[in-house]
Amino acid sequence: MVAAGIGAQHGWRISVVTRWFIAAAVVFCLPQLLEVIFVADSHAAFVELQGKAIGCAVALFCAPIVSHKLGYE
Template identity: 85%
Template sequence: MWHVLPDEYVRAQLAVGSLVALGVARVVAAGVGAQHGWRISVVTRWFIGAAALFCLPQLLDVICFADSHAALVELQGKVIGCAVALFCAPIVSHKLGYE
């Protein structure tokens, strides 16, 4: 028997996964950047690019295959997680003293 997960579960799981992955990587990069004297605006631009690259496979699936509902749900989850990570990670980095 084949069971399909509801869209909300897939979307939430991908949102949390991308939030943790990009959020932790952004805080670590801010720490490394602070030690090496990198400008924080450059680190932010790198992670905007990383978020776009992270969402690119699902975006291409949505563009190339218009009837791909699963790709749309995955894209929505990844975009939400990346947006929250790019918003919250600088706050955490600032609280830790890296920015």
């Protein structure tokens, strides 16, 4: 919602905001992803990664709905 508001102020296209959101989601999930890859027994990191990935996916799914409510199209 914050990215949609900033994008609306600056006149960015929704595709640009979506790409920036995906990049932010990757950076947000990167610590757990690296821990899952490089640490042999990292069950807790895997669970955290799943939660963050699901949260980011839900947010990306709801972004068009929120942007429509804000009049950003």
